[in-house]
Amino acid sequence: MSFWEYANPRRFMGLSDRLMPPLFLLSGICLAVGLIWGFFFTPDDFRQGSTVKIIYLHVPSAMMAINVWIMMLVTSLVWLIRRHHVSVLAAKAAAPIGITMTLMALFTGAIWGQPMWGTFWAWDPRLTSFLILFLFYLGYVALWSAIEDPDTAADLTSILCLVGSVFALLSRYAVNFWNQGLHQGASLSLDAEENISDVFWFPLLVCITGFVLLFVALVLLRTRTEIRSRRLHAISLRERAA
Amino acid sequence: MSGDGLLTLRDVAVARGGLPVLAGVSFAIAPGEALVLRGPNGSGKTTLLRAIAGLQPVDAGAIEADPDAIAYAAHADGIKGTLTVAENLSFWAGLFGTDDISRALSAFNLVDLADRPAQALSAGQKRRLGLSRLIVTGRPVWALDEPTVSLDRASVGLFADAVRGHMEMGGAAVMATHIDLGIDARELDLTGYRAALPTSGAFDEAFQ
């Protein structure tokens, strides 16, 4: 039974029904443990004082903001190539989660940078690229709501997601070019672990796992809602036609 | 290739707005033939013609015709008000690779209107200009959706002559119309091909 078999709605509904409870539970635990550990049991940073505690929210949400868009890009491609309804509905379901994550990343980033920069918003390239990503999310959701026919909407939003991704990447480097940048170096770039000591590192890892699990659980839940409203739409079409 | 027929449909199924409308439609049109699609409003005439013209994908079956064989004419005539009749027509002629618009103008009695801006034309005259475009396309198969809408009796005669002339030159036509054009054409009533509404059932067809 190939992987694509999960794309048919009935099997997806069954599978997601079984997966959601454990996922929600696990993400709740990870988030609670990670945040409490990070908030209460880690020392202050000698330079940043207690604001370092914000990394437990800023870093995971920033990572999720980008990864959710990449997930939407992949699911849009799957829709355009293999025409699986569940895939494009998962992309539609993920968009609001991506928006929330981007808002959180922006908000926590601004607060975290405030002591260093003296203002809440200093057009730092990394934060600005999240602002641009937020605009792309907005456009994607706006396009979904502007079209009545679900299939047309799915095609148009998927193509917008493809083109948007190229331009989001372009904006990411244009913004770097435009303002040298005050952002702290990649505090968690996968290769440079040594720039945060272990005591901060483990709770951060737990928080990130928590965010990822929460995202997966939420996207399953929201995709089920999209499938159900699509089914409702199909039924009402049929009732009107009969 | 599409064999002898200019246009062949093999149990074609089309949908409109997510709901299947027609299923199992099959026919073939040879050069010199015309086919009139009959059926009440909403029976899928327009949807089928748009599928034949390539504007809409088919849900099942196949439509076989040369890629550049179909000339499509719908309710909207695609006329630019600020351009004159001759300019409109020569634009379409140029697009289809010919420059001779005189035959099209005379076939629809538009010669004396040639230099009038299209916005100053009556609905019937605009319709004649829209239909005269078919002649400059030089394409064998005409797919026409309600061609005689807003045409007076004389113009309908003009249009019937144009179709007859087109068929004599080896062309073919498939059209949806409610009136009798007085040309020998086969008829196909689409009510017999209404697609069954999908039965409510498993979750799989959540999107039919």
Next chain:
Amino acid sequence: MPDLGAYALEVGLAYTVSIALLVVLVWISVAQARKAKASLEQAEGRLKDG
């Protein structure tokens, strides 16, 4: 409670707003899911006896 020092307000604000965002997102998603499930069952009921 850890001594947050000068930045108590900032850190507190960041945590409360972020957690609030997450709670609102989950709450809206669950509410939408419940509403969709209910109206679907009602529609399918109409379909069966209709």
Next chain:
Amino acid sequence: MIRLLTRDLRLAIRAGGGFGLAVAFFLIVSILVPFGVGPDRATLAPVAAGILWVGALLACLLSLDRIFATDHEDGSLELLATSPVPLEALVAVKALAHWLTTGLPLTLAAPLFGVFLSLPPSGMPWLIASLAIGTPALSMIGAFGAALTVGLKRGGLLLSILVLPLYVPTLIFGADTVRRGIEDLGPMTPLTLLAGITLGAIALLPFAGAGVLRVNLR
């Protein structure tokens, strides 16, 4: 295809203000800014490059939704789709027609407006170069956005929301070229990057635009 271009240009002229509309809007923006910001050179000069580019960008944005809307309303879009002209070429020609009626006149008028905003003379050549190279990208991206929203109700507003984020790289590199040109800090780098975006857009977006048109014509 040339016939399609000449027809569109003739339509633009006959519809009146084909070429002048965008330039008029650009003129108004360039005049309004000093009223808002204040007339003295010290405040205007540093921001002139950015305002000129934002003005050009908004002027392009204004006329985008007419690119396919008129053809959609009178039915010629469907007829064009069934004509021998491929949809990709149609999108490219429409973008070119839009550029000729907005991008080009803006580029030619920009130095005059630069004087209004007291743009330093050393920036003038770079302003023209960056606009000449950048505005085709604005038209091409705009044509894709117009194809995306053709036939939608309230499409104009949605078009701006979708297209403005896509304009960000062009705006950044364009305005940066002019700023660096003024202080002679190597404006060639942003200019070449700008050219890269424009060429990429012209090469790829017609296909995305045609794909989207096919979906909208369904």
